[in-house]
Amino acid sequence: MLRCGPADGRAWWRYVSSSSSEWALSPLRPPMSTTPLRARRARSLRRWRCVIEAVGVLLRSNDASLTGCEGGPSGYERADPFSGRRRGHGAIRLFSMPVPATADVVVVTYNPGATIASFLESIAKQAGVASIAVVDNASRDGAAAEAAQSAGVTFVDTGRNGGYGFGANRGAEVGTAPWILISNADIVVDDGALERLIEVGEADASIGIVGPHIRELDGSTYPSARPLPTFVLGTGHALFGRVWPSNPWTRRYRITLDPARGNVPAGWLSGACFLIRREAWERVGGFDEGFFMFFEDVDLGRRVGEAGYRSVWTPRAGVTHIGGHSYRSDPAPMLKAHHDSARRYVSQVYPHWWQAPIRAMVAAGLAMRQRSEIAAARSEAGTQAD
Numbered sequence: 001m002l003r004c005g006p007a008d009g010r011a012w013w014r015y016v017s018s019s020s021s022e023w024a025l026s027p028l029r030p031p032m033s034t035t036p037l038r039a040r041r042a043r044s045l046r047r048w049r050c051v052i053e054a055v056g057v058l059l060r061s062n063d064a065s066l067t068g069c070e071g072g073p074s075g076y077e078r079a080d081p082f083s084g085r086r087r088g089h090g091a092i093r094l095f096s097m098p099v100p101a102t103a104d105v106v107v108v109t110y111n112p113g114a115t116i117a118s119f120l121e122s123i124a125k126q127a128g129v130a131s132i133a134v135v136d137n138a139s140r141d142g143a144a145a146e147a148a149q150s151a152g153v154t155f156v157d158t159g160r161n162g163g164y165g166f167g168a169n170r171g172a173e174v175g176t177a178p179w180i181l182i183s184n185a186d187i188v189v190d191d192g193a194l195e196r197l198i199e200v201g202e203a204d205a206s207i208g209i210v211g212p213h214i215r216e217l218d219g220s221t222y223p224s225a226r227p228l229p230t231f232v233l234g235t236g237h238a239l240f241g242r243v244w245p246s247n248p249w250t251r252r253y254r255i256t257l258d259p260a261r262g263n264v265p266a267g268w269l270s271g272a273c274f275l276i277r278r279e280a281w282e283r284v285g286g287f288d289e290g291f292f293m294f295f296e297d298v299d300l301g302r303r304v305g306e307a308g309y310r311s312v313w314t315p316r317a318g319v320t321h322i323g324g325h326s327y328r329s330d331p332a333p334m335l336k337a338h339h340d341s342a343r344r345y346v347s348q349v350y351p352h353w354w355q356a357p358i359r360a361m362v363a364a365g366l367a368m369r370q371r372s373e374i375a376a377a378r379s380e381a382g383t384q385a386d
Contacts, residue, residue, distance in 0.1 A: 101198050102130035103275060104175030105183070108167035109144040110137045112185035115322060116144050119185050120151040126194040130177035135170050137161040144185070164271060165287025165296040172278075172286060180281055183273040186322050187214075193317035197275040200263065200314045208280035208309025209301065211269030212317040213259060221257050222321055225313035228267030228302055229253065231350070231358055238369060259315035266311045268301025273319050276300075280309045293334070295341035299348065332374050339370040 105123055109116055116134065123132060132153035136144040138161045148155035158170055168182050179198055183189075193212055201210045214222040227233070236249025244250075257264060274297075284303040287296045301311050346362045 100128065101179060101202050102128045102177045103179035103181045103194060103198060104130050104172070104177040105132040105181045106135060106168055106171030106174070107133070107183050107185055108135050108137065108164055108171065109139060109185045110161060111139045111141045112143050113141060114143065115186040116147040117150070118188050118322065119183065120147055120153065122189040123194070124151065125191055126189060127192070128195045128198050131175040133171040133174040135167040137163070137167045162289060163292035163296070165291055166289045169286040169289060172281060178278050179275055180278055181273070181275050182271065187273045188320045188322055190318040190320070193319060196317040197314070200312065200316060201275060201277060206308070206310050207312050208277050208304045208307070209269050209311040210275040211266070211311070211313045212273055212319045213257070213315045214270065214272060215318060215320050217320065217322060222270070222272070223254060223257065224270035224272065225255055225257060225264055225266035226253055226268060227255065228298065228305070231362070235362070235365065238365065257313060262315065264313040266301070266313050267305065268298045269311050269313060271297030271300070272321060277309065280304050280307060283307050290344060291341050292337055293341065294338045295345045299345055302349070335370055335374050335377065339366045342366055
């Protein structure tokens with residue numbers, strides 16, 4: 001057993017175990033000795049040198065692996081602060097000090113109005129924030145830049161409106177934390193939510209994405225976690241979801257998100273607010289920027305799953321969706337973008353030549369659905385205006 005000071009059985013400090021991965025300081029009662037006073041003082045000085053060196057390493061090192069000693073697993077050595085000679089910490093092995101995981105926060109904006117200030121105020125209260133980046137896609141209202149400056153956080157002006165995925169990809173480049181929180185501006189994060197999201201992810205290395213419990217202003221749960229849409233599941237839900245809400249495909253697609261039931265596995269999580277492991281993000285290359293709006297989160301969940309990671313919705317962390325700008329006065333552009341993204345997603349899931357009939361059938365169905373939804377939305381908007 002390794003000791004601090006002379007190997008004569010009188011050491012005050014020793015290893016707890018020479019086989020354990022966890023080491024600690026362990027006091028030994030000094031035996032009665034007839035050693036001359038001068039020798040005992042010299043031995044005591046050597047003991048305190050060890051203790052001081054150990055404390056210095058602990059305070060200066062952010063890496064729990066730099067806790068080795070001569071003869072220990074890492075063999076880490078440094079200069080003796082008293083004599084200047086190189087020597088190992090042959091007497092002391094420090095406790096492992098795991099560094100809490102953190103997340104880089106990315107919020108993507110486009111004419112966000114006052115919502116961005118509310119988001120930044122809520123995220124500033126969170127533990128575990130490594131950095132905050134406000135990424136603006138060529139807004140005209142100036143709210144994002146003003147809010148970022150007021151909060152003292154990084155502001156990234158992309159110079160063009162390249163879509164949500166485009167902005168999120170630019171923001172993820174700002175930091176290097178092991179986790180990334182990506183969010184819309186119209187989200188208010190509950191106190192402690194980020195820390196709990198990280199805890200859920202850190203508890204299982206197979207988890208790549210963690211989604212919070214997203215609530216609407218009325219307290220209802222936003223459907224932010226769903227299975228990946230297959231041809232049969234997606235077609236059944238698209239065709240019958242509105243006219244026959246209780247159809248079997250829609251019931252399978254709309255996962256029950258009950259906070260009392262705990263974590264729920266999902267195929268994809270809403271891009272409105274989610275936490276993703278940076279390792280998984282970089283492995284899949286982030287968002288596919290070919291999706292201008294909609295389905296970029298579905299596609300991300302699919303590719304993260306194919307890379308071997310899981311997506312999990314958790315009620316342990318909550319956020320509130322306070323609502324952004326409405327497009328009901330002219331729903332056509334948004335509905336067109338939604339259906340264009342759906343066609344792109346299907347073409348990526350069914351890319352082979354022999355799957356062309358599937359792509360054709362889906363494209364025809366989406367075109368009919370797009371026309372009917374635009375007509376219905378405009379009719380509703382006209383009725384409300386009257």
